[in-house]
Amino acid sequence: MVQMKRLQAFALLLAGTLLLTGCVPAASTGTPPSGSGGNQQPESQAPPGSTTPGTTPNSSSGHPPTPSSAEWNPAEIPFDYASMKADVVIRLDEEPVLQSPIRTPVGSGPQTFTLFFRQAMDRSSVVEAIESRIKEKASAEEWFIEPDLEFRWVHDKQLHLRATPRTRVQPEDGIKEYVLDVKGARTASGHVLSEPPGFLAVVLAPNQLWKVSLDGKVREQISGYPGSYHSDSFLDPEQRYLLLRRYTEYCECDARHPLLYGIYDRQTNELTRYPVELTTSYRGEGAFVADRRGFFYAAPQEGQNMPVSETAVPVEIGEFVHGADFSHDRKKLIMAVGPKDQEQNLDLLLLNLETGEKQRLTGALKGFVPIDEMYGDVIPISFDDDGRQFTFAMRQSRSSFDQLRYRYDWKTEKVSAWNPPVPRDAWAGYTQTDDGMYQMYWNAGLFKGKEHLMDFQGEGLWLPNSHRYLFARHKENAEGHAVAMDIMAFDADQRKTDTLITDLSFGISFIGASADGQWLYLLSSGDLQPH
Secondary structure: OOOOOHHHHHHHOOHHHOOOOOOOOOOOOOOOOOOOOOOOOOOOOOOOOOOOOEEEOOOOOOOOOOOOOOOOOOOOOOOOOHHHHOOOEEEEEEEEEEEOOOOEEEEEOOOOEEEEOOOOOOOHHHHHHHHHHHHHHHHOOOEEEEEEEEEEEEEOOOEEEEOOOOOOOOOOHEEEEEEEEOOOEEEEEOOEOOOOOOOEEEEEOOOEEEEEOOOOOEEOOOOOOOOOOOOOOOOOOOEEEEEEEEEEOOOOOEEEEEEEEEEEEOOOEEEEEOOOOOOOEEOOEEEEEOOOOEEEEEEEOOOOOOOOOOOOEEEEEEOOOEEEEEEOOOOOOOOOOOOOOOOOOEEEEEEEEOOOOOOEEEEEEEEEOOOOOOOOOOOOOOOEEEOOOEEEEEOOOOOOEEEEEOOOOOOOOOOEEEEOOOOOOOOOOOOOOOOOOOEEEEEEEEEOOOOOEEEOOOOOEEEEOOOOOEEEEEEOOOOOOOOEEEEEEEEOOOOOOEEEEEEEEEEOOOEEOOOOEEEEEEEOOOOOOOO
């Protein structure tokens, strides 16, 4: 039986919103995407030069307000032309790390690009080459589109281009894309560019964060992400920060490409980009950073400039970390430690982030480290803390999916066996009510202690300070295709399910709920306003 991890389950539920990475070469045309997805690269390459916080304006259209042609006057961007090896570099301005040759998702609104040429160019031939290549692809392949183009030359080696789809691409439209290619353009000296690298822009409606009242009567889009960022749930109890991930490549395959990372602040509406991989559970060398907002990253290398954060705590423990998570109150780190090549019977280390005090339980993590079933990678040992106890699991052997499950009691400071109502060869992840009375296990359903109340209904959340579990239910058309979603509420005390909100855009995911239980935070690439 395949062991589900929370991130994998989340990705499956968002398949309808096209959470895909890529392995199709940038110059490939291939066939239209079939809907299968890619996976995250475990050790992401760091995108250079992307550490400056940026503000994404609020916009009901899903992208920042676009200046008119008269207002769009881009300035020259400094560039090292002497080091260029290709005839041209085509760069997405919003994420400069995304450069040709590439096939990558872009937002459904206007996108600006900068083209850097190794040699001075014949300007009219460049414009003609770009326009003819776009028309050629749009005529040959039905999923290619022909956007409106605007050109601004700074000089003969630098061109700014804005591409605007003529109609707004909706999630139900499937994949649309356009190509930026200068093949056939001439240099000022008359040389024809025969094989320049191209930029394939896959147009996706960006996921946006919505605030929706529990009765569905008030719905407000509160983010304005220009591109396709994805997230799980709020990092912090105050529901202010989100860890965002963006795919650098796109295809309909299982390739693992680097991701781009950032932290979104709901209060200030700012997206702060980080040049390193961000995770909510850490595995790696003993020198790392624990940001008490709820995420980790490896200690920065020389030359890496990280955003300034008052909540970032440098950690140096001098041994390999096989898994680290925050305690419920964010005051401590819960870690599995031991030599890097040690596969079993690790030590449990509790680190007080305020005092530096350490508490070690030698050999407390009995069993083998967990392995990702799809790729065979070692994955972090995770700890789920509710303030009263934290639970964790090891593997019975290297080749077994069976889990050895444990709990640590904060009062007794002891580790004991944990026996959730989940098959041994399935992941025992769960979410529970604030008082711990009810648990929803991803691989077993909803329980009160050992009493089974309901089968698993899909990714959802418990309303704060209640016994109501919210989840989304698909609505299908006559052909059996999911076309919308309803939000349902299961009252665990009354054993009763009610419909709260109907006919939302397909592909929504739960991000959180307000402390008073009156507001939901949802992520959706569609328009959640009632029609």
